[in-house]
């Protein structure tokens with residue numbers, strides 16, 4: 445770790461503390477110029493953790509997402525390659541958000557938006573299962589909106 449004063453590489457850690465966001469702060473003493481400085485490290489996952497509806501977190505699971513979409517696309521003219529591409533897009537969109545964690549709802553919305561362009565029946569099926577459109581009126585409203593557009 446380079447000293448910000450003299451750019452020397454040798455420093456001694458005086459103390460280390462951890463914060464609630466998973467970060468680590470280290471107070472350091474430069475062995476060359478005796479100045480003190482602090483460093484802060486935080487591990488960032490490539491893909492944010494997914495916050496489930498019950499509040500627990502889980503790692504983004506590509507295969508699980510593909511599986512869910514496959515079920516919605518059963519007997520629909522959507523190829524495995526299309527599904528792979530959609531999940532790949534979702535994953536890279538999540539990574540480019542630069543967040544540590546995002547709601548599963550965000551992931552659901554991305555999938556929904558992608559399916560809406562690929563296949564409307566798959567889109568409605570996915571919406572029913574993953575967005576919880578259990579209410580028949582909500583499902584009808586969604587279908588009416590599609591038929592109107």
Ligand SMILES: [Zn+2]
Pocket residue numbers: 447448449450451452474475476477478479
């Ligand atoms: Zn120094």
